[in-house]
Amino acid sequence: MTEPIIQIQDLHKHFGTTAALNGVDLNVFPGEVVVIIGPSGSGKSTLLRCVNRLEVFEAGIVNVDGIPLTTAENINAIRAEVGMVFQSFNLFPHLTVLENVMIAQKVVRKRTQDEAEAIALALLEKVGIPEKRSDYPGQLSGGQQQRVAIARALAMNPKIMLFDEPTSALDPEMIQEVLDVMLQLAKDGMTMVVVSHEMGFARAAADRAILMDEGRIVEQAVPDILFNHPQQERTKAFLSKIL
């Protein structure tokens, strides 16, 4: 049995007096694709953001690639290994598409201009928009922006990719182009944790689906089993609303 690449034990996180995470235990293994679903406010995004410590947690353990996240010194090194894709893309509007994919390579990975550019061009090819390299993010559609955001994260050669509702801000006809890129990534063996209600994607790519509610993991199983034969009443109630 291989070691889990993400180990989460008894994770607690509060915003003021409200508890966002109420003791979450989760192991993710290398190459695994995990999809997290759940009602809004259930702590899905917070859990994801704790994995690269965009949120500071009060209690519990998060180990990424064997390194505990509680010490501050290694946080930038860990973040470079963990790619993150946001609901609102968060591309850098003052940089071109190509520069968006290059900037962290140069600043964090200390790659040369030529190296970074070659990697960026290859990744833009991979996400299917090499022709947009000189455009600014404001000139792209939402789907294109999200694909650039994926390329930007991949440029750091991450071991893990986190997706925080990557298609929720997209028009319906653009969702598939982003999901296609994510499907390809899953096929390539990337470890992925995806917060998303795209059942099609979960069925096609995920090894495991997790339902969260009120800061806890309610149920987890292979997607087909979780979606078709849920054991918990809470899962049934939630699925009946979104299916």
Add this chain to the structure above:
Amino acid sequence: MQLRKQLNRVPGYEVANHRIDRWWWLVLAVVGIVTALACIQPDPYWRIIRFVADGIVVTVGVTISAFLLTLVVGLFAALGRLSKNNLFRTITTIYVEVARGIPLLVQLLFWYFAFPSIIHSIGRLIHFEPFENYLANAYLMAILGLAFCYAAYMSEIYRAGIQSIPKGQNEAARSLGMSKSQAMRYIILPQAIKTILPPVGNEFISLLKDSSLVSVVAVADMTRRGREFMAAYFIPVETWMMIALLYLVMTLIATRVVSWIERKTQTEER
């Protein structure tokens, strides 16, 4: 628009794609008035201009030096106010409140008259020769005084600009492994600078005008040279009208340059 397109096809009549700012005519008009006055009535107008010419250089020099210093000090003050470190935040907040709460003229008088006295006293107290014989340089003190006050205002402009950048930008930068300062330098500041250009330009123009206050602390700027001319020849109307026109030329040019930079940075994106 249609005319512009047609003109572009006629050789020799190509209209530049970046439109020329229409308000340049106002600059030309004021420059025209100054030139006309100087040509039609060289005495006294051309004499005034020649007399205050070195003062024009001083005014421009003091303004630009103080402004550059303001940009640097203001940025550090803004970063201090945004810092999580209590000490930095307290120091910079006190600085901003003090510098904004005292009239600029009083500050300039303090830097030129009181500050050297304090240095002398300290020098005598600790028997430190260079301090005891410290001679205040009027120009240096004037530039420091202007920058000290203006950097406080500038820091608030920087702060507003930095805070106007959505939180997601910082999160994206940090999630790529950038440190706090790298995110600030490569992601936040370049965007913030674009949004704060108009108020920063206004600060430059205010500073240009307020630089006339340094005339009271032994700096021979345009205003002081004007006073000297008036004292010598006693023609107040002509003197102050010419000085006013010269300031107006400078501020109008500065306004046009600021709006040109603004439009240039705005059209580069989207």
